[in-house]
Amino acid sequence: MWLIRKIHTYAGLLTFVNLAVYGIVGLSATYLLRPHALSPVVNYQTFKVEPNLTDRQVAERVCSKLNLSLATPVNSFAIQHDAANNLFLDFRHANGRHQVTVLEKEGRIRIEVTRNTLWLYLYILHETTAAFHSGDWRMQLWADYNEFAMWSLLAMIASGFAMFLASRARSRLAQVSLAAGCCAFAALYFWTR
Amino acid sequence: MYQKLRNIHLSIALFLLLFLVAYAVSAVDFAHRKWLPHPHWISVQTLKLEPGITDARALARQWRGELASVENVPGHLQFRVTTSLGRSRDVTYSIATGVTTIQTSTIGLFTTLAWMHISQGIWAFVAILFSLGLLTLGVTGIYLWFRNHNERWIGGVLLLAGAGIAAGLIVSMRLG
Numbered sequence: 001m002w003l004i005r006k007i008h009t010y011a012g013l014l015t016f017v018n019l020a021v022y023g024i025v026g027l028s029a030t031y032l033l034r035p036h037a038l039s040p041v042v043n044y045q046t047f048k049v050e051p052n053l054t055d056r057q058v059a060e061r062v063c064s065k066l067n068l069s070l071a072t073p074v075n076s077f078a079i080q081h082d083a084a085n086n087l088f089l090d091f092r093h094a095n096g097r098h099q100v101t102v103l104e105k106e107g108r109i110r111i112e113v114t115r116n117t118l119w120l121y122l123y124i125l126h127e128t129t130a131a132f133h134s135g136d137w138r139m140q141l142w143a144d145y146n147e148f149a150m151w152s153l154l155a156m157i158a159s160g161f162a163m164f165l166a167s168r169a170r171s172r173l174a175q176v177s178l179a180a181g182c183c184a185f186a187a188l189y190f191w192t193r
Numbered sequence: 194m195y196q197k198l199r200n201i202h203l204s205i206a207l208f209l210l211l212f213l214v215a216y217a218v219s220a221v222d223f224a225h226r227k228w229l230p231h232p233h234w235i236s237v238q239t240l241k242l243e244p245g246i247t248d249a250r251a252l253a254r255q256w257r258g259e260l261a262s263v264e265n266v267p268g269h270l271q272f273r274v275t276t277s278l279g280r281s282r283d284v285t286y287s288i289a290t291g292v293t294t295i296q297t298s299t300i301g302l303f304t305t306l307a308w309m310h311i312s313q314g315i316w317a318f319v320a321i322l323f324s325l326g327l328l329t330l331g332v333t334g335i336y337l338w339f340r341n342h343n344e345r346w347i348g349g350v351l352l353l354a355g356a357g358i359a360a361g362l363i364v365s366m367r368l369g
Binding site: 017122153157 | 200206215217220223278305331352356359365369
């Protein structure tokens, strides 16, 4: 039981921020604070496309110029062409979206930036786990850490229940809470299935 | 104070136990889509209802759920009713005869848990309560740990390390 108590406590302490993010996202993702993006902002920057580059190479250079490491590696669906056959790059990332039109003849790029709200940003972070592969080391570290937090939550559930069985199983308050929770879950399940 | 918060921590955790399991297991399922099985079953039932009904909404009230789609098929009403947890019924009703075919699609346990995780309606309110419970568990858990003097040093190091990494990454990525 000593070991189980340690696992419960340490897992909670190590992943406290992640669990807080889950809680905040749970509140913001529903009716209280529905996540949405802010209004887009358009600007232009000079950008010269060198000869003989593939569209992907141009996309990677644009990504690098705009410091969009969170949008790397560049997905195939991000590389498109608009009606005028200009290269159109649709970079989606945790902070929002950069829609870039490469105006080769003008030697510049048109950048439409749509920034996610903080709530949407946290929503994306909460669902980012180790299965996700990012070209940005911070996002990859977050994804791995969040994966750890997800498993830690399961470990805390199991260890917490084991501690209840070992030391508080006869508590009337605990029994009533457990029974009420199980009944509520079952009722909701059968009502909405 | 300590005993009161310990009871609150225990009560909330036990009340939320099945919800915690549902959200945690579905999180694993979202993260690793191929690990868990996602079977679904289809059953077909034929009924004879009163003929002459021309409004899909009136007919759809026979089944619990949201009227998700209505197709225009001459001589028939064809629609789909879906529940919050992913069960769907495709109904084809003959206006002339009243013969009704109901194709029910039922999903497995893990898919149901995934629906709970993302579903709107009553499950959105559950998510709010669950989130408040999770945050309360976190805060009371921190207090209970801090009151245990033997655990303060190592716990403090773990808390600072974990919070430092996570919060640092969140802020750093947000700032660009």
